[in-house]
Amino acid sequence: MATTTETQIRFGILGCAEIARKISRAITLAPNATLYAVGSRSLEKAKAFASNNNFPPNAKVYGSYEEVLEDPDVDAVYIPLPTSLHIRWAVLAAQKKKHILLEKPVGLNVAEFDPIIDACESNGVQIMDGTMWMHHPRTASMKKFLSDLHLFGQLKSIQTCFTFAVDDDFLKNDIRVKPDLDGLGALGDEGWYCIRAILWAADYELPKTVIALRGAALNEAGVILSCGASLHWDDGKVATFHCSFLSHLTMDITAIGTKGTLHVNDFIIPFQEHESSFSLASKSWFDELVTSWDPTPSKQIVTTDLPQEAMMVKEFSRLVGEIKKGSKPEKKWPTISRKTQLVLDAVKASVEKGYEPVEI
Amino acid sequence: MATTTETQIRFGILGCAEIARKISRAITLAPNATLYAVGSRSLEKAKAFASNNNFPPNAKVYGSYEEVLEDPDVDAVYIPLPTSLHIRWAVLAAQKKKHILLEKPVGLNVAEFDPIIDACESNGVQIMDGTMWMHHPRTASMKKFLSDLHLFGQLKSIQTCFTFAVDDDFLKNDIRVKPDLDGLGALGDEGWYCIRAILWAADYELPKTVIALRGAALNEAGVILSCGASLHWDDGKVATFHCSFLSHLTMDITAIGTKGTLHVNDFIIPFQEHESSFSLASKSWFDELVTSWDPTPSKQIVTTDLPQEAMMVKEFSRLVGEIKKGSKPEKKWPTISRKTQLVLDAVKASVEKGYEPVEI
Numbered sequence: 001m002a003t004t005t006e007t008q009i010r011f012g013i014l015g016c017a018e019i020a021r022k023i024s025r026a027i028t029l030a031p032n033a034t035l036y037a038v039g040s041r042s043l044e045k046a047k048a049f050a051s052n053n054n055f056p057p058n059a060k061v062y063g064s065y066e067e068v069l070e071d072p073d074v075d076a077v078y079i080p081l082p083t084s085l086h087i088r089w090a091v092l093a094a095q096k097k098k099h100i101l102l103e104k105p106v107g108l109n110v111a112e113f114d115p116i117i118d119a120c121e122s123n124g125v126q127i128m129d130g131t132m133w134m135h136h137p138r139t140a141s142m143k144k145f146l147s148d149l150h151l152f153g154q155l156k157s158i159q160t161c162f163t164f165a166v167d168d169d170f171l172k173n174d175i176r177v178k179p180d181l182d183g184l185g186a187l188g189d190e191g192w193y194c195i196r197a198i199l200w201a202a203d204y205e206l207p208k209t210v211i212a213l214r215g216a217a218l219n220e221a222g223v224i225l226s227c228g229a230s231l232h233w234d235d236g237k238v239a240t241f242h243c244s245f246l247s248h249l250t251m252d253i254t255a256i257g258t259k260g261t262l263h264v265n266d267f268i269i270p271f272q273e274h275e276s277s278f279s280l281a282s283k284s285w286f287d288e289l290v291t292s293w294d295p296t297p298s299k300q301i302v303t304t305d306l307p308q309e310a311m312m313v314k315e316f317s318r319l320v321g322e323i324k325k326g327s328k329p330e331k332k333w334p335t336i337s338r339k340t341q342l343v344l345d346a347v348k349a350s351v352e353k354g355y356e357p358v359e360i
Numbered sequence: 361m362a363t364t365t366e367t368q369i370r371f372g373i374l375g376c377a378e379i380a381r382k383i384s385r386a387i388t389l390a391p392n393a394t395l396y397a398v399g400s401r402s403l404e405k406a407k408a409f410a411s412n413n414n415f416p417p418n419a420k421v422y423g424s425y426e427e428v429l430e431d432p433d434v435d436a437v438y439i440p441l442p443t444s445l446h447i448r449w450a451v452l453a454a455q456k457k458k459h460i461l462l463e464k465p466v467g468l469n470v471a472e473f474d475p476i477i478d479a480c481e482s483n484g485v486q487i488m489d490g491t492m493w494m495h496h497p498r499t500a501s502m503k504k505f506l507s508d509l510h511l512f513g514q515l516k517s518i519q520t521c522f523t524f525a526v527d528d529d530f531l532k533n534d535i536r537v538k539p540d541l542d543g544l545g546a547l548g549d550e551g552w553y554c555i556r557a558i559l560w561a562a563d564y565e566l567p568k569t570v571i572a573l574r575g576a577a578l579n580e581a582g583v584i585l586s587c588g589a590s591l592h593w594d595d596g597k598v599a600t601f602h603c604s605f606l607s608h609l610t611m612d613i614t615a616i617g618t619k620g621t622l623h624v625n626d627f628i629i630p631f632q633e634h635e636s637s638f639s640l641a642s643k644s645w646f647d648e649l650v651t652s653w654d655p656t657p658s659k660q661i662v663t664t665d666l667p668q669e670a671m672m673v674k675e676f677s678r679l680v681g682e683i684k685k686g687s688k689p690e691k692k693w694p695t696i697s698r699k700t701q702l703v704l705d706a707v708k709a710s711v712e713k714g715y716e717p718v719e720i
C-alpha cells in the first residue's frame with residue numbers, strides 16, 4: 001500500500017500486546033507509514049511478533065523498549081503498554097523526540113497524563129490516543145448530521161454503552177482486571193469510548209456534573225467490572241452511559257436533538273470493515289391516527305477503503321509529516337484525550353464517593 | 361371485520377379525545393368488539409365523533425358520560441379522559457358493571473389507582489390499561505428472545521427512551537402540561553411507556569431503588585416536560601430511561617443480557633402498521649483482529665394483520681367474553697398497571713426530593 005510520493009513515517013512498537021497486531025496491519029495499510037521496529041522485554045517475543053505481523057525484512061527487532069526509543073530512525077512509537085506504564089514510557093518517548101500514538105485510556109488519571117502532554121509539548125512531538133472509531137469516515141458523516149441545526153437541531157440527550165462479556169480466564173488474569181496494570185477496568189477499557197462518544201457529540205464541551213449510577217460491580221481488588229454514569233450540562237443536556245465486562249457485546253450511541261435522532265450500534269468496531277452504516281431521523285412525526293411514522297428513519301451507508309485504524313495511522317502520520325516540514329503538533333488530539341480522561345476520573349471518583357455528584 | 365361466531369363486546373366511549381379516534385377504529389377492526397355508544401359533555405361533539413368514526417347507524421350518542429354508564433347494553437367502556445378524572449369515572453364505571461379499558465397513565469398516583477382496582481375487583485369487571493404495544497405480536501417475539509437463557513442469558517441492563525418535540529401551542533394549551541388535567545406531563549405520557557418497557561423486560565420484578573436524573577425540565581406550573589431516572593435491582597440489574605416533550609421523536613429499548621442484546625427503535629408506535637422489526641444479537645464476538653463482528657445482529661421481521669391497538673381491543677374483549685361465560689377477571693393487567701404507576705410515582709418523588717433515591 002505504501003507509495004513513494006508521501007513521506008513514510010517509520011514506526012516503532014513498544015511491546016507485543018494483542019492490539020499491536022491490529023495496529024501493525026494498520027501501519028502496513030496506511031500509505032504514509034512503515035513498520036520499522038518492535039521492542040519487547042523478550043527478544044524472542046519481538047522476533048516472533050515481527051515475523052508474524054509482516055514486518056519488512058530490514059525491520060529492527062529489539063529486546064527492550066529503550067532500544068526502540070534510542071533508534072534515531074524511529075519517527076514515531078505506538079505504545080500499547082498497560083495504562084500504569086504510560087507515564088514512564090510516553091514521557092521518555094517524547095524526550096527522545098518520538099511522536100506518540102498512545103493506547104487508551106491515556107493514563108490511570110489525568111495527573112498521570114499531564115506530564116505526558118507537557119513532555120510532548122516541550123519536545124515538539126505529536127500525541128494522539130488510539131481511539132480508532134474517531135477516524136472512520138462514518139464518524140465524520142455522523143458529525144455532519146449532528147452539526148446540522150436544520151436537520152438535527154440542538155443536542156438534548158445522549159445515551160451510549162459499550163459492553164462485552166468476558167470469560168473466567170479474563171476475570172482472573174487479564175491486565176484489565178489488575179489494579180497495578182489497567183487498573184481502570186471496564187471504565188478505562190470500555191467507558192473510555194462511551195465518554196469519548198458523549199464528548200464528541202457535545203462538541204467537547206465538558207459536563208458540569210458527573211454522577212455514577214449505583215450498583216457498579218467491582219472485583220476483589222477494587223477494579224471496576226461494570227459501571228455507568230449520568231453527565232449533566234448547564235444547558236440541560238444530559239448523557240448516560242453504561243459499560244460492563246459482564247454483558248453481551250453491545251456498542252451504541254443514541255443522540256437526540258430537538259429536530260433529529262442519530263442511532264449507531266457498532267460505533268467502536270463496525271460490523272464490517274469496509275462498509276458501515278448509521279441511522280438518522282429528522283422531523284419525524286406520526287401519521288394522522290398515530291399508527292406509523294412519517295418519515296421513518298433512514299439508513300446511511302458509508303464505505304471506506306482503509307479500515308478505521310489505518311485511517312488513524314494515516315492521519316497521525318500526516319501530522320508527523322507536517323511537523324517534519326515545520327508545522328506545530330496538532331493540539332486537538334491531546335486536548336480531547338485529556339477531556340476524556342477528566343470525565344473518566346470524575347466517574348471513578350463518584351463511584352468511590354458512594355455515587356455522589358462530582359463537579360468537573 | 362366482525363364475525364358472528366364470536367361474542368361481540370359492545371363498547372361505550374367516554375369523551376371525544378383524539379386518541380379515541382384510533383381506538384374507535386381498533387374496535388371496528390377487532391373481530392369481537394363493536395362500537396356501541398359514545399358520550400360527551402356536548403351532545404353535538406358526540407354526534408360528530410360518531411359520524412366521523414364509522415359508528416354503526418344504530419349506535420347510541422349521549423350528551424354525558426353518565427348516560428353511557430347507565431346504558432345496560434354497554435359491556436365495556438374505553439376511558440381516554442384526562443388522568444385527573446380517572447378515579448371518578450373508572451370507579452363509577454366499575455360500579456355500573458362496565459369492563460374498563462383505561463388510558464395511561466392510570467392515575468395521578470397509585471393512591472388514585474387503588475380505588476379503581478378495588479372497584480373493579482368488587483364488581484367483577486376486567487380492567488386493562490391502554491398500553492397498545494404490549495399487544496403487538498412483535499412484543500411476544502421480543503419477549504421470547506429475552507426469556508431464552510441460551511440465547512439472551514440473564515438480563516443485565518436496559519436503556520429506554522421516549523421523546524417527541526411538541527410545538528408552542530402544546531406547551532401552552534395541551535392537557536399534558538396542565539397540573540389539574542394530565543399533571544404527570546412527559547413522565548405520565550412518555551415515561552409510562554419507558555417504565556413499562558423496563559418492567560416488561562425485567563419480568564415485572566420491581567426495582568428496589570429509583571433515582572431521577574438531575575436536570576428534569578418543569579414548566580411554570582411544575583409539570584414535568586423532560587426527565588429521566590435510573591432503576592436499580594438487588595441483583596445488580598440497572599435500567600435508565602429518558603422522556604421528553606422537548607426532543608425529536610425517539611422510542612428505543614436496548615436490553616442487554618449476559619449472552620444477547622435486543623434493540624428496537626419503534627417500540628410504542630411501529631414505523632409501519634403491518635410489518636415491524638427488531639434486532640437481536642446473540643453470542644457475538646469479533647473476528648481475530650477485532651475488525652468486524654461475528655455474528656452480526658439479525659433483523660427479525662414480524663407481520664400483523666391487525667394493528668396493535670386492535671390486538672389490544674381483541675384481547676380485552678376476549679377476556680370480557682370469558683367473564684360473561686363465568687371466568688374471573690385477568691389480574692395480570694391491573695397488576696402491571698399498578699407496578700408501572702408505582703415506579704412512575706417513585707420517579708416523580710425523586711424529582712421532587714431533589715433527585716434523592718426513592719425506595720420502592
